[in-house]
Amino acid sequence: MKKINIGGVPEHFNLAWYLTLTERAYEKEGISLRWKDYPGGTGAMCKALRSEKIDIAVILTEGIIKDIIDGNPSKIVQTFVQSPLIWGIHVAADSKYKTIEDLKGTEAAISRYGSGSHLMAYINAENNGWDTENLDFEVINNLEGAIDGLNKGKGDYFMWEHFTTKPLVDQGIFRRIADCPTPWPCFVIAVRTELLEEDEETVKTILDIINATTSEFKDIPMIDQTIATRYEQQLEDVQEWLSLTEWSQELIDEETITKVQNKLLNLDIIPEKWDYDQLTYKIS
Template sequence: MKKINIVGVPEHFNLPWHLAIEDGAFHDRGIDLNWTDIPEGTGRMCQMLRDGETDIAIILTEGLVKDIVAGNPSKIVQVFVQSPLYWGVHVGSSSAYRNMEDLKGKKAAISRFGSGSHLMAYINADNQGWDYSDLKFEVVNNIDGAIEVLTEGTADYFMWEHFTTKPIVDKGIFRRIDDCPTPWPCFVIAVRDEVLSKNSSVIKHVLEVINIYTADFKDIPSIDRMLSNRYEQKIVDIQEWLSITRWSQENITPITVKNIQDQLAKLNIIESSLPYSKIVTNV
């Protein structure tokens, strides 16, 4: 039995992994896939890949590309979710800010530098035509930290996945001003180079299993109810999310990697670009 450590956010996107683990699908191929939830998100998972604390990460595409350019010894082996991620732009319920323009020059709460909440603040600023060199940030680690600073008013807005934060909006803790979708596939499967060199056949089996589950995921009977119960979401919100979410069984394309690097370079998030083969590999 080969032990493989894998990490991802504790969100509804990753239910196919949990179902496959619970069904023993990886175990049947001689793989002990050890899943750990990482609520801090992409910045923390990048560090775990660097430190050898995990073998695989289900991670935001732009955050991983940025970190590989910065020296993270990992590769993208496949797209996991092909559709964009819809980042809700949130303020505290008592905030005076009512529209996107009100947030110009204000402070964004982020989980950590290099995280999706950090990078998407730049994408959002660019979309709005703001001077993104003036962006200000406060590190809050996770959603609980964001609730605290937005409620206290020490930060002004927080970007996080629309449906994950929907219950917080419904409770009147956050107010959503708008959504900012990623201009590329949102989640990829990343593997450390050392693991790829030593256990590429194991990683190939992991991909084969998860691709079976994602290909049929939406056809699972009462999958909307299962997701609603597990992730404490209203079933109508889960049904909307399922309608716009597409999983993938293919690798990321060269043009997509180029577009991501071009955008990150434009925003001064990376200073140089890498060839496709230094970011992506096939197993």
């Protein structure tokens, strides 16, 4: 049995992985696939890939591109979610800040440097014409850290996926000021280069299994109710999320890689652009 470790955020985007694991789909192909939740998000997964704690990550596009350029020995093998990620911009429920403009010059709470919440703070700042060279950050580790931190004055605003945080908005823990969608497909699948070189066939088998599920994910009977129950979401919120979300079974294209790198370079987040084949790997 080939042992492979994989990581991702414990969110509804990754339910397809849970379903295939529950069905023992990988074991039937001689693969022991072990899933690990990463509430800390992309920054935590980049660290885990580098330290070989995981072999595969379902990870934010902009985050892994930055980290590969920074030395992470991994490559993107596929887009996982084709649609943008809708980042909600949140403040504590009793915060004095009411609008996006009120947040100019304030401190962004982020899970860690290099995370989506960190990189998207730059995108949001640029969208609003702020000075991106003088942004201030407070590291709060994860969503739980933000719940505790924002209400204690650790950071002024926090960016996290809209539907994941919707229950916290409904409960009056956060107040959402606005949304900031990613300008590109949000999640990709990245694999350590060593595994690709040693056992591409196992990676291909894993992708074949997950792609068979995501290609028919929306047609699974009562999938909206399953998601609502498992992730403690309102049914109407899940239905809206499903209407906005599209999975992919293809390798990310060169145009998208260029678009992401151009944005990261302009924001001074990466020092240089890399060629398409330095960042991606096509499974044959």
